Amino acid sequence: MKKINLLLTILAVIIFSACSKKLKPSQVTKDFYTTRTDSLVAVIEQQTATSLTDSAGVAIPAEWVGTVNFNLRKPNYVIIHYTAQDSVAQTIRTFSLVKPQVSAHYVISGNGKIYHMLNDYMRAWHAGVSKWGNVTDMNSSSIGIELDNKGNVPFTEAQTKSLITLLAYLKRTYNIPQANFIGHGDIAPGRKPDPGILFPWKRLAEKGFGFWQDPVITEVAPADFNAEIALKLIGYDVSNLPAAISAFKRHFVQIEDSPVLTPCDLDVLFNVYRKY
Structure with a gap:
């Protein structure tokens, strides 16, 4: 009898598990999102002064006061x-x-x-x-x-x-x-x-999202034009200059992306960097 009851219990668990509603991945994600955002809200709502000590280990007096002038950080x-x-x-x-x-x-x-x-x-x-x-x-x-x-x-x-x-x-x-x-x-x-x-x-x-070269480039790059400085002024990380050149050409030239600036590429760079 005990064996029968055990088998019936196991069978019931299996049936219940099979019939139970399983969460879809999207629902799992939404639940996680809600939990995570709630934890972030809790951090923002904290109103305790930062606890600091000096070089001798003595606590520095501190008090939470708050301000009325703040908002959320915005993307730039x-x-x-x-x-x-x-x-x-x-x-x-x-x-x-x-x-x-x-x-x-x-x-x-x-x-x-x-x-x-x-x-x-x-x-x-x-x-x-x-x-x-x-x-x-x-x-x-x-x-x-x-x-x-x-x-x-x-x-x-x-x-x-x-x-x-x-x-x-x-x-x-x-x-x-x-x-x-x-x-x-x-x-x-x-x-x-x-x-x-x-x-x-x-x-x-x-449409106003990013810059592009002028439809007709009327002014060529001068003989003393420094491409590395121009790329840096636009924003590129020039610590790996060949990579920066390739990245620039993928964005602003779009013919090929070799790490070498042709005379035409230099004219485009000269034209573009002056917009920044």
Whole structure:
């Protein structure tokens, strides 16, 4: 009898487990998001003075007072990527897993659908080791946008239109300067090439997102023009100059990305850097 009861219990557990409603990955992600944001809110709401001691180990008097003049940090850059994955579903799954340690604020599919992955005021993990001008922590000051593309095919019209609409919203909402719409390859030369040589930077610049060379370049680079200084003034990390040159050419020349500046490339660089 005891054996029968044990078997019945095991059978009941199996049936219950099979019939139980399983959480979908999206629901698991949403639950995690809620828990994580709640923990961040708790940190923001803390109202205790920082405890410090001097060199002799004596506590320094401190008191929490508070101020009425503050707000949330706002993004000042937009960094554009391509996903280099097989589908939007794969990218969303990647951003829903802890192990890869990567994310972005938005993902845009080939059909133009926009997936908002993270609140704009929060810090996504999309830039990695990067630098632009004097900024070495791009994640803390930027919004990351991933485009469903492997970088070897043109971006779709629907995708580009959605991107331009999204950029217009971000620029208007956060007052982001025109110069601050850049690519992952710009901030991580030598490490990342995206959004690649096929990305329509010229079209974006015409809408006010980033800069582009003039339609007709009437003034050539002078004989004493210093390309390295120009690249640095634009924002590129020139510690690896050949990589910076390739990154510049992927963005502003888009014919080839060899680490050598031709006379034509120099004219383009001279024209572009004066806009910054």
